[in-house]
Amino acid sequence: MSIFPDYEKYDAVGLAELVKSRRITAAELLEAAVERCESRNPSINAVVRAFHHRVSLTPAQDSGSSLLGGVPFLLKDAGAHCAGEPTGYACRLFDGFVAERDTTLVRRYREAGLVIFGKTNTPELALAVTTEPKETGPTLNPWNQGYSPGGSSGGAAAAVAAGIVPAAHGSDGGGSIRIPASACGLVGLKPTRGRAPAGPDRAEGWAGMAQHHVLTRSVRDCAAFLDAVEGPEPGDPYHPPAHHGSWMDALQAPLGALRVALIEDAFNGVAVDPDVINVVREAARLCETLGHRVEEARCPLSPEQLHNCATLILGAHVNADIQARCRLLGREFRREDVSHVTWRMAQAGIEASASDYAAALSHIHYIGRRMGEFSNQYDVILSPTTAAPPPLLGVIDMDTENLKGYMQATSRYTAFTQLFNVTGQPALSLPLGFSSQGLPVGVQLAAAQGGEAVLLRLAAQLERAQPWPGLAPMAGGSA
Numbered sequence: 001m002s003i004f005p006d007y008e009k010y011d012a013v014g015l016a017e018l019v020k021s022r023r024i025t026a027a028e029l030l031e032a033a034v035e036r037c038e039s040r041n042p043s044i045n046a047v048v049r050a051f052h053h054r055v056s057l058t059p060a061q062d063s064g065s066s067l068l069g070g071v072p073f074l075l076k077d078a079g080a081h082c083a084g085e086p087t088g089y090a091c092r093l094f095d096g097f098v099a100e101r102d103t104t105l106v107r108r109y110r111e112a113g114l115v116i117f118g119k120t121n122t123p124e125l126a127l128a129v130t131t132e133p134k135e136t137g138p139t140l141n142p143w144n145q146g147y148s149p150g151g152s153s154g155g156a157a158a159a160v161a162a163g164i165v166p167a168a169h170g171s172d173g174g175g176s177i178r179i180p181a182s183a184c185g186l187v188g189l190k191p192t193r194g195r196a197p198a199g200p201d202r203a204e205g206w207a208g209m210a211q212h213h214v215l216t217r218s219v220r221d222c223a224a225f226l227d228a229v230e231g232p233e234p235g236d237p238y239h240p241p242a243h244h245g246s247w248m249d250a251l252q253a254p255l256g257a258l259r260v261a262l263i264e265d266a267f268n269g270v271a272v273d274p275d276v277i278n279v280v281r282e283a284a285r286l287c288e289t290l291g292h293r294v295e296e297a298r299c300p301l302s303p304e305q306l307h308n309c310a311t312l313i314l315g316a317h318v319n320a321d322i323q324a325r326c327r328l329l330g331r332e333f334r335r336e337d338v339s340h341v342t343w344r345m346a347q348a349g350i351e352a353s354a355s356d357y358a359a360a361l362s363h364i365h366y367i368g369r370r371m372g373e374f375s376n377q378y379d380v381i382l383s384p385t386t387a388a389p390p391p392l393l394g395v396i397d398m399d400t401e402n403l404k405g406y407m408q409a410t411s412r413y414t415a416f417t418q419l420f421n422v423t424g425q426p427a428l429s430l431p432l433g434f435s436s437q438g439l440p441v442g443v444q445l446a447a448a449q450g451g452e453a454v455l456l457r458l459a460a461q462l463e464r465a466q467p468w469p470g471l472a473p474m475a476g477g478s479a
Contacts, residue, residue, distance in 0.1 A: 044142055127342060129152070141158065311348070
């Protein structure tokens with residue numbers, strides 16, 4: 001018998017309100033989350049490290065006096081370091097790595113009152129659009145366990161969709177929050193570059209392309225978590241347009257009629273699945289019924305201009321991270337340390353020259369300026385999140401030697417997401433439809449840099465007009 005059978009009925013803000021009003025305790029919420037983790041996780045492998053037995057609740061968590069006080073929470077097992085706990089990156093090279101201190105993001109999560117009790121699965125070094133690492137095993141989609149939950153924040157998405165936690169940390173360097181949000185029927189925001197902290201040990205992720213936030217079931221949770229963590233830290237290389245006031249309060253501000261650019265063609269030129277086209281067109285019609293002006297548009301950049309624009313940069317950063325780890329271990333990087341895809345990426349980073357890297361940076365900033373000009377013509381860009389519904393497990397394999405086939409398969413899932421990592425613009429996936437197989441399909445909203453408020457307000461309006469389950473059937477949701 002569950003200690004709190006209504007646990008899944010509440011989002012994170014709702015659970016925090018229960019703790020604050022003393023209708024439940026933080027300890028009871030943690031017990032409810034652990035109970036669900038122990039009963040549901042074995043069938044989906046979303047959580048790869050649990051340390052609830054080492055959690056000591058603080059007065060702020062017990063009283064619910066902080067923004068998200070007492071809410072159970074999970075970190076992605078990559079990037080977000082938790083002092084004294086291992087971070088494995090789903091990579092044998094990082095076996096035995098234990099963080100000496102919290103990252104700034106994790107410290108702010110704690111200050112917000114979140115109760116961190118585990119780590120979620122990710123592909124090796126968070127480099128894939130599906131979550132099927134050899135080191136920690138594949139994560140299964142709670143909607144249908146024959147399919148992937150996406151990646152690289154696939155464990156986080158699966159844990160939220162399965163009702164283990166109401167929200168979980170993710171990171172997004174090419175779509176890694178938005179892709180699993182789409183695959184698992186969740187809300188996933190990649191904020192404006194620099195909106196969430198990356199320090200203190202890093203100044204940026206992947207030349208500013210990687211950002212941190214959460215996967216949630218509700219729009220208000222997405223806003224609440226942004227309230228909890230945003231703000232600069234000393235030495236930040238990026239300063240996003242300032243936002244004054246609360247993101248939660250921004251949800252209540254008048255929206256007015258927006259000018260919405262509908263883009264159906266994939267930015268990288270791949271074919272878009274008919275199920276995905278149907279969902280995005282329905283979303284466009286819904287926007288029109290809500291009084292917004294929807295115009296068909298095309299990306300101002302050709303697929304050729306976008307082709308592999310971030311590949312060299314990513315390879316260079318992957319190799320740098322691997323070499324730094326090998327120096328700590330006091331040995332050379334070996335082929336057997338990583339999958340074939342990661343090895344090839346690292347080799348590409350080794351082979352590129354400094355001038356190659358400089359040219360790649362210059363090119364992505366050119367793309368950012370072109371998209372900045374385009375985005376200023378509209379309030380919101382509406383597109384699919386991915387070009388295809390979630391893939392079957394086993395289709396995208398990081399150990400394949402068919403790199404061309406691997407990149408073709410991957411490109412269907414980064415077709416609409418990666419561009420906004422390059423430009424630094426905020427982009428949000430909303431669960432506004434289903435495929436013919438009954439799997440969630442996301443719709444992406446993007447705006448100019450600093451435009452999170454308009455995205456969140458429109459998302460909240462769409463949520464009221466067309467509510468989504470938020471939970472997979474295994475946790476009490478329904479399509």
